[in-house]
Amino acid sequence: MTIVDDTAPPPKAGPSLLLQIALLLGLTVVAIGIGWGSGMYLSSSQPAPEEAEAAESHAAPEVDLANAEAREGLGVVYLEPITTNMAGAGSSWIRLELALVFDGPTDLQLAQNIHQDILAYLRTVKMRQVDGASGFQHLRSDIQERADIRSQGRVKEVLIRTLLFE
Numbered sequence: 001m002t003i004v005d006d007t008a009p010p011p012k013a014g015p016s017l018l019l020q021i022a023l024l025l026g027l028t029v030v031a032i033g034i035g036w037g038s039g040m041y042l043s044s045s046q047p048a049p050e051e052a053e054a055a056e057s058h059a060a061p062e063v064d065l066a067n068a069e070a071r072e073g074l075g076v077v078y079l080e081p082i083t084t085n086m087a088g089a090g091s092s093w094i095r096l097e098l099a100l101v102f103d104g105p106t107d108l109q110l111a112q113n114i115h116q117d118i119l120a121y122l123r124t125v126k127m128r129q130v131d132g133a134s135g136f137q138h139l140r141s142d143i144q145e146r147a148d149i150r151s152q153g154r155v156k157e158v159l160i161r162t163l164l165f166e
Contacts, residue, residue: 075102077111081162082119088126096122097162100147100155107154114150118143127165136163 079098086092098118100111121142130139140160147155 075104075106076100076159077102077106077108078161079111079115082115082122084119084122086122086127087124088128090127092127093166094122094125095162095164095166096160098143099159099161101157101159102151103154103156107151110151110154114147114155117146117150121146130165 077100079100082094082096082098084094086094096118098115100114125139129135140158143160144158147158
């Protein structure tokens, strides 16, 4: 049997509570100072809100007008995004944004018919058919072929703007 002396006080485990609170308050003050200093630095490097709004309001209409004129001259029609489920057992979804380049004047009714035809086609495509670079090329050529057939050659090219799979 060992003899244990119960009269001796247990050794202290760490710093006192007062020292811990003082350290916490000191670190908090330092963090607030760093945050305030970096906020002042970042706010001084940005233009005033009135100047930013004025610059944005003057630049935006010119860019929009330029895009509208360019689209009219080229005969480009941006189609609404197509979001649909794909064929197969899984729950695969596709989101596709297209632009049609017409040879000559644009036809919005024809563009809507092409949009619906591509939507119907995408519902029959399985995920494994569009896997990889060659699958993407096949999908692109199939969409181009459908647009050519539907428009009787009036659509020069179908541009894929966005293609997402889920």
